[in-house]
Amino acid sequence: MRSLFCSVCGKEGVPLHDSFCYQCYWKENHTATLKKPKIGLNTCLTCGAVLLPGGWSSSNTPESLPDLLVDFVRKWVNTPLDNEVSAFPMNDPDWDDGKPRLSLLIKVTDESIPEFPPHEESLVLDIDFLWGTCEICAKKSSGGDTIFQLRAIDRNLTKEEEEYVEQVFRDQIEGIGAENPYYFVSDKIEVHKGYDYKCGSNSLVEHVIEVLKKKWLAITSVNYSLVGETKDGTRKYQHTYLFKLPGVKPGDLIYYENSVCRVDVINAAAIIVTDLRSLEVIHIKEWKNLRPIDFFEEPTYLVMSRNYDVYELMDLEDYHTFEIRVDNFSRELELGEEQTFILFKDQLYLR
Numbered sequence: 001m002r003s004l005f006c007s008v009c010g011k012e013g014v015p016l017h018d019s020f021c022y023q024c025y026w027k028e029n030h031t032a033t034l035k036k037p038k039i040g041l042n043t044c045l046t047c048g049a050v051l052l053p054g055g056w057s058s059s060n061t062p063e064s065l066p067d068l069l070v071d072f073v074r075k076w077v078n079t080p081l082d083n084e085v086s087a088f089p090m091n092d093p094d095w096d097d098g099k100p101r102l103s104l105l106i107k108v109t110d111e112s113i114p115e116f117p118p119h120e121e122s123l124v125l126d127i128d129f130l131w132g133t134c135e136i137c138a139k140k141s142s143g144g145d146t147i148f149q150l151r152a153i154d155r156n157l158t159k160e161e162e163e164y165v166e167q168v169f170r171d172q173i174e175g176i177g178a179e180n181p182y183y184f185v186s187d188k189i190e191v192h193k194g195y196d197y198k199c200g201s202n203s204l205v206e207h208v209i210e211v212l213k214k215k216w217l218a219i220t221s222v223n224y225s226l227v228g229e230t231k232d233g234t235r236k237y238q239h240t241y242l243f244k245l246p247g248v249k250p251g252d253l254i255y256y257e258n259s260v261c262r263v264d265v266i267n268a269a270a271i272i273v274t275d276l277r278s279l280e281v282i283h284i285k286e287w288k289n290l291r292p293i294d295f296f297e298e299p300t301y302l303v304m305s306r307n308y309d310v311y312e313l314m315d316l317e318d319y320h321t322f323e324i325r326v327d328n329f330s331r332e333l334e335l336g337e338e339q340t341f342i343l344f345k346d347q348l349y350l351r
């Protein structure tokens, strides 16, 4: 038969659980214990991050650390999941100390015994902050593990290209990077005809390249080189990503299919040029060997007259005249005006 009095103190007419009254039950049992009465937390001198059971926290000011730790306090307490756990800083750590210390008052409330009112236990956890350097700050100071090489084939980059790429980096760092501390560029190094950017993560560079590939044609590649080993023997590789723009840029003149063409646009699918003779717009997909015409003359001639299908032009330096067929040009020449041409491979073109 169930006893109606406490098996320890004999009290009658009170709620019982396992034949204990409330006082006797909680004298014998604990609902919460500290895993360790005192812990040391690695804390980054540079950014204030702390090494929590799940890894480094994001950066903090030391003053915000007590509040941050309050959210993690459950990790240091053995207590059933249903219990409510709260914590309160008991002191202001002296951050100028070599080893600042914080005591947290932890309160645990157990409402799991239906016969009893809620039961509260208090614990005190002492935390020593141990100054060091977090992974991210270590990585930043060593310059990052990933290299992004921005280049163009056989030419210098334009200011616009460089600025666009850097804008894409900024967008990524301010976007996804707000959640990912490895999204950073620690250095930009000018190299022969291009730049190397030292970056904090492969993922940042991969996202940047994804965006750039939607804007421009480019040659891309990834190379890996072994840079060392971690303590547990995992090999560490440095990734080098190459992004190489075409050898021509908008405004350049190229010689394509026996005619001089002007490069108008480079997009993700083609290099779009205008044939200066026919004004035909051509989308070039085989672009890797395209280079600008490196030398051409720009003579000026006086357009003297037109006789059916030929113009008569005069060189104003030596006054010699010559004829040229009208269908060499896609538009009419103004009679009596001086006109500047592009002269390439003995052919005249209008700009």
Ligand SMILES: [Zn+2]
Pocket: 006, 007, 008, 009, 010, 011, 020, 021, 022, 023, 024, 025
């Ligand atoms: Zn009792």
Ligand SMILES: [Zn+2]
Pocket: 044, 045, 046, 047, 048, 049, 133, 134, 135, 136, 137, 138
């Ligand atoms: Zn840090």
